[in-house]
Amino acid sequence: VQLSKDSPRYNFGFVIRESGQRHLALRYYDVPKTLELLEFNGSAWRRIGERSATIDLNPDRWYKLKVAAVGDSVNAKLWPSDGKEPRWQSVFTVDKVSSGRYGLLVHDAGDIKFRQFTASTDGPELAALKKDVETRARLRLRKLRESLELAVVPESFPRETTGTRV
Numbered sequence: 001v002q003l004s005k006d007s008p009r010y011n012f013g014f015v016i017r018e019s020g021q022r023h024l025a026l027r028y029y030d031v032p033k034t035l036e037l038l039e040f041n042g043s044a045w046r047r048i049g050e051r052s053a054t055i056d057l058n059p060d061r062w063y064k065l066k067v068a069a070v071g072d073s074v075n076a077k078l079w080p081s082d083g084k085e086p087r088w089q090s091v092f093t094v095d096k097v098s099s100g101r102y103g104l105l106v107h108d109a110g111d112i113k114f115r116q117f118t119a120s121t122d123g124p125e126l127a128a129l130k131k132d133v134e135t136r137a138r139l140r141l142r143k144l145r146e147s148l149e150l151a152v153v154p155e156s157f158p159r160e161t162t163g164t165r166v
Contacts, residue, residue: 001078005059007111012104014067016074019100024048026067026076027105028055035076037092052076052090062115068126071133072097 003010013027013035025038034051055078057063062081067074068088072095075088102119106112120126 001063001065002061002113002115003057003059003063004111004113007059007109009108009110010057010059010112011108011110012106012112013065015101015103015105016067016069017098017100018102019098022096022098023100024069024074024094025105026074028057028065028078033057035078035090037074037076037090037094039094048074048094049090049092055089068129070126070130071137073129073133073136075129 001012010030011027013025016024016026018024021040021042023040025040027036027038028034029036029051032051033054033056035055036051037048038045039048057078063078064081064085065076065078066085067076069075072093074092074094076090076092077086077088079086104114104117
């Protein structure tokens with residue numbers, strides 16, 4: 001991804017899991033200079049989770065944007081293409097998991113260049129991410145089971161309330 005210095009705005013990203021009226025958009029948003037995940041249902045939208053920490057971009061420099069959607073997790077990172085790839089900068093949890101199409105996103109009159117786009121459903125990084133997502137799901141389930149408490153109070157039946165048998 002490269003931003004043009006003449007561009008009025010720098011909003012770009014990926015549309016993922018697009019299926020008719022519903023899709024997710026992972027984008028770099030130039031006003032807070034962060035990555036964010038938006039969910040669209042028709043024309044209505046909402047932001048999912050918290051925005052990333054601030055990421056400053058310089059026009060006319062190439063950047064890499066990587067997005068991975070595995071299970072209920074959408075992860076993203078953005079870094080200079082000549083720099084070292086960072087850890088995931090944003091991890092979002094979505095409540096509705098669906099498959100769908102994907103694509104590139106530029107809006108608000110942005111002048112953004114893309115030189116390479118790769119989509120994959122396989123690979124060592126995705127396998128590791130899938131394992132991490134499964135581990136987090138197991139931990140959430142274990143925590144939920146540990147926090148549930150069932151209280152049973154023995155009571156005779158039928159119960160007499162007003163002298164009349166129920």
